[in-house]
Amino acid sequence: MGWAIALHGGAGDIPRSMPADRREPREAALRHCLNLGVTALKTHQSPLDVVELVVRELENCPHFNAGRGSVLTSDGTVEMEACIMNGTTKKCGAVSGLKTVVNAITLARLVMEKTPHIYLAFDGAEAFAREQGVQTMDSRHFITEENIERLKQAKQANTVQIDFTQPAPSPKIMPEKISPVDGDSQIGTVGCVAVDGLGNLAAATSTGGLVNKMVGRIGDTPIIGSGTYANNLCAVSATGKGEAIIRATVARDVAALMEYKGLSLEEAAAYVIEQQVPKGNAGLVAVSAAGDITMPYNTAGMFRACATEDGYSEVAIWND
Amino acid sequence: MSIKEWEDSVILRRPGEAFVEDQKAGGESERARERESMGGWAIAVHGGAGVDPNLPLPRQEEAKKLLTRCLNIGVSALEANLSALDVVELVVRELETDPIFNSGRGSALSERGTVEMEASIMDGQKRRCGAVSGVSTVKNPVSLARMVMEKSPHSYLAFDGAEDFARQQGLELVENSYFITEENVGMLKLAKEAKTILFDYRVPADTCSAGAGSMVMNGMPISIYAPETVGCVVVDREGRCAAATSTGGLMNKMHGRIGDSPLIGSGTYACELCAVSCTGEGEAIIRSTLARDVAAVMEYKGLKLQDAIDFVIKERLDEGYAGLIAVSGNGEVGYGFNTTGMFRGCATEDGFMEVGIWE
Numbered sequence: 001m002g003w004a005i006a007l008h009g010g011a012g013d014i015p016r017s018m019p020a021d022r023r024e025p026r027e028a029a030l031r032h033c034l035n036l037g038v039t040a041l042k043t044h045q046s047p048l049d050v051v052e053l054v055v056r057e058l059e060n061c062p063h064f065n066a067g068r069g070s071v072l073t074s075d076g077t078v079e080m081e082a083c084i085m086n087g088t089t090k091k092c093g094a095v096s097g098l099k100t101v102v103n104a105i106t107l108a109r110l111v112m113e114k115t116p117h118i119y120l121a122f123d124g125a126e127a128f129a130r131e132q133g134v135q136t137m138d139s140r141h142f143i144t145e146e147n148i149e150r151l152k153q154a155k156q157a158n159t160v161q162i163d164f165t166q167p168a169p170s171p172k173i174m175p176e177k178i179s180p181v182d183g184d185s186q187i188g189t190v191g192c193v194a195v196d197g198l199g200n201l202a203a204a205t206s207t208g209g210l211v212n213k214m215v216g217r218i219g220d221t222p223i224i225g226s227g228t229y230a231n232n233l234c235a236v237s238a239t240g241k242g243e244a245i246i247r248a249t250v251a252r253d254v255a256a257l258m259e260y261k262g263l264s265l266e267e268a269a270a271y272v273i274e275q276q277v278p279k280g281n282a283g284l285v286a287v288s289a290a291g292d293i294t295m296p297y298n299t300a301g302m303f304r305a306c307a308t309e310d311g312y313s314e315v316a317i318w319n320d
Numbered sequence: 321m322s323i324k325e326w327e328d329s330v331i332l333r334r335p336g337e338a339f340v341e342d343q344k345a346g347g348e349s350e351r352a353r354e355r356e357s358m359g360g361w362a363i364a365v366h367g368g369a370g371v372d373p374n375l376p377l378p379r380q381e382e383a384k385k386l387l388t389r390c391l392n393i394g395v396s397a398l399e400a401n402l403s404a405l406d407v408v409e410l411v412v413r414e415l416e417t418d419p420i421f422n423s424g425r426g427s428a429l430s431e432r433g434t435v436e437m438e439a440s441i442m443d444g445q446k447r448r449c450g451a452v453s454g455v456s457t458v459k460n461p462v463s464l465a466r467m468v469m470e471k472s473p474h475s476y477l478a479f480d481g482a483e484d485f486a487r488q489q490g491l492e493l494v495e496n497s498y499f500i501t502e503e504n505v506g507m508l509k510l511a512k513e514a515k516t517i518l519f520d521y522r523v524p525a526d527t528c529s530a531g532a533g534s535m536v537m538n539g540m541p542i543s544i545y546a547p548e549t550v551g552c553v554v555v556d557r558e559g560r561c562a563a564a565t566s567t568g569g570l571m572n573k574m575h576g577r578i579g580d581s582p583l584i585g586s587g588t589y590a591c592e593l594c595a596v597s598c599t600g601e602g603e604a605i606i607r608s609t610l611a612r613d614v615a616a617v618m619e620y621k622g623l624k625l626q627d628a629i630d631f632v633i634k635e636r637l638d639e640g641y642a643g644l645i646a647v648s649g650n651g652e653v654g655y656g657f658n659t660t661g662m663f664r665g666c667a668t669e670d671g672f673m674e675v676g677i678w679e
Contacts, residue, residue: 097479118602121478215481216485217474217478217481224586224606225609225612246584248447
């Protein structure tokens with residue numbers, strides 16, 4: 001028992017050859033966000049507050065595909081989405097299609113707490129953000145040079161670009177490697193799960209979606225039970241190819257295996273990642289009410305970090 | 321069953337035999353639903369859970385007639401060996417096109433007085449899926465959901481992007497006013513006066529007692545509870561399962577609100593084991609990932625279809641009110657609800673057919 005926290009900055013085809021100048025800022029950001037969450041847990045903030053706080057920080061970091069740094073749609077715009085769930089009450093909130101909201105995760109929480117609904121999207125979500133007075137910025141705030149270049153490459157390759165960290169392969173290779181049909185990926189999505197010493201759980205996930213995604217596309221992140229889920233047993237945040245995660249209802253299935261089959265957190269998460277999702281498609285971070293942590297993935301790597309009350313902490317990308 | 325036996329059974333049944341509306345007595349239909357299937361086709365449709373007990377009889381008859389017609393369309397299609405996926409789309413299109421229930425024409429109105437429809441479809445065999453939200457001019461949202469599944473790299477499109485895609489794909493489009501019925505305009509007015517999100521669009525707030533006294537949804541007050549989302553689940557002769565759900569959402573809902581219907585695992589789910597379509601209090605269905613949980617307790621706990629349905633309705637809904645229909649891969653059909661009534665109908669290849677509203 002004791003508090004525990006895990007967070008991720010996306011799973012995918014992250015090459016081990018990734019240059020240090022691209023790797024180190026991301027590792028530093030993960031460490032910074034982890035410390036923020038740990039401090040909050042130590043000062044007895046609720047897991048719900050902690051996951052929101054950490055995901056806000058990850059959204060503000062331009063190195064990950066959420067908030068500032070979100071990847072661009074085929075129209076060159078950002079359409080962000082996020083989801084938060086309180087495991088104790090199973091209350092949840094989600095948003096999609098945000099263009100100006102600085103912290104999508106906070107709007108998701110407001111949908112949960114201030115509306116009779118769970119999920120608001122596009123213009124209606126933007127209007128709600130204004131009504132609630134959350135911080136908004138011109139969409140230029142979210143668009144980075146790197147993502148403009150990435151969209152250009154994706155358009156040249158005529159594909160939905162899958163990899164967030166790798167320099168785009170030449171157009172000749174790209175369409176064979178990633179057909180538009182299976183190019184449904186969310187590399188760089190961010191998420192956080194936390195549990196306090198009393199076993200209260202919460203999960204939050206936020207993303208910009210896919211490079212060159214169709215306008216209006218919704219991925220797994222805002223969908224309760226797919227990208228995000230929490231109950232009284234565990235909290236889960238998933239990342240990877242949205243389509244694969246949705247059809248496998250990844251986050252709920254981790255909890256369902258614990259609930260219906262009596263598996264441990266680690267066994268349940270491993271089963272979902274190894275048996276229910278095709279290789280190369282997904283990863284997740286999860287914590288249990290007892291304070292266990294697991295962070296499996298079946299991609300080349302996953303940006304991730306975790307810490308527990310007994311002093312364990314880890315920041316990693318690959319399986320070393 | 322061997323192919324020979326199957327052929328014999330088909331030949332032995334007189335054409336049209338399964339098409340007769342056959343409302344059996346409770347005990348008999350219960351037994352029929354729970355029978356061990358021989359692996360033939362099975363189909364169920366719903367037109368929403370949570371029906372006001374005072375709903376005028378002519379409206380009840382009208383609803384049952386539509387459910388029967390839709391069942392018969394599905395049965396004919398299954399007899400003609402259409403795939404489960406084709407059948408659920410066909411049946412839901414019919415439900416969308418008829419203004420009686422809350423989907424397609426006859427959809428509930430948002431706070432702005434417009435229609436924002438959503439739908440999803442799932443093919444159990446490969447667990448492929450497609451969903452749409454915020455659709456305002458597409459005559460049949462369920463067909464757009466299928467297009468998203470089959471013709472786009474994504475599985476879920478919403479609002480302007482979904483509309484653009486519909487245009488690109490050449491789906492039939494109509495003016496938003498096509499979907500708006502006079503009755504719903506009146507109900508929106510009532511809802512606005514009552515400052516509530518009005519679920520039922522045909523029974524005035526002060527006379528509605530459905531929903532077993534639930535006055536709160538997701539922490540906010542509501543006065544009425546009777547959503548009339550539509551859905552269809554089918555298993556075909558080859559054991560392929562499919563599910564589809566379509567809705568106009570809640571009366572007086574906020575612009576941009578997404579409910580459970582388009583969410584895979586919540587309102588709709590299909591895999592090799594079963595297909596499920598839910599209806600009711602969207603927020604409760606989402607929190608309990610209701611559709612996936614029917615499949616999950618079958619898959620992980622080894623429960624049979626009807627046991628799985630009873631389990632999720634009893635254990636998973638917390639304080640929420642909802643209902644669902646489901647079929648299993650081996651040809652069983654079942655349903656469950658904790659609301660006052662659910663518009664539903666089901667049929668199986670051995671000639672069983674039931675259309676009902678109350679328990």
